[in-house]
Amino acid sequence: xxxxxxxxxxxxxxxxxxxxxxxxxxxxxxxxxxxxxxxxxxxxxxxxxxxxxxxxxxxxxxxxxxxxxxxxxxxxxxxxxx
Numbered sequence: 001x002x003x004x005x006x007x008x009x010x011x012x013x014x015x016x017x018x019x020x021x022x023x024x025x026x027x028x029x030x031x032x033x034x035x036x037x038x039x040x041x042x043x044x045x046x047x048x049x050x051x052x053x054x055x056x057x058x059x060x061x062x063x064x065x066x067x068x069x070x071x072x073x074x075x076x077x078x079x080x081x082x
Contacts, residue, residue, distance in 0.1 A: 019039065019041070021037070022036070026054075035052050036052065
């Protein structure tokens with residue numbers, strides 16, 4: 001049985017008034033893992049939608065570089081807000 005421990009939410013990014021991307025730092029089998037998920041806000045509470053993207057915390061810089069490469073290829077997304 002794997003050990004899974006979720007720490008408090010690290011960061012959220014609003015997609016629209018009803019949905020957010022959420023980043024959590026978790027411990028899985030004794031290792032720090034970053035979990036990126038999408039959540040819908042409902043009257044009953046937040047509900048996760050779709051799959052989670054999980055990677056070792058030590059891989060954050062590589063994931064950031066990949067996203068930067070995608071953003072550059074898309075032309076910097078001038079319509080996006082930070």
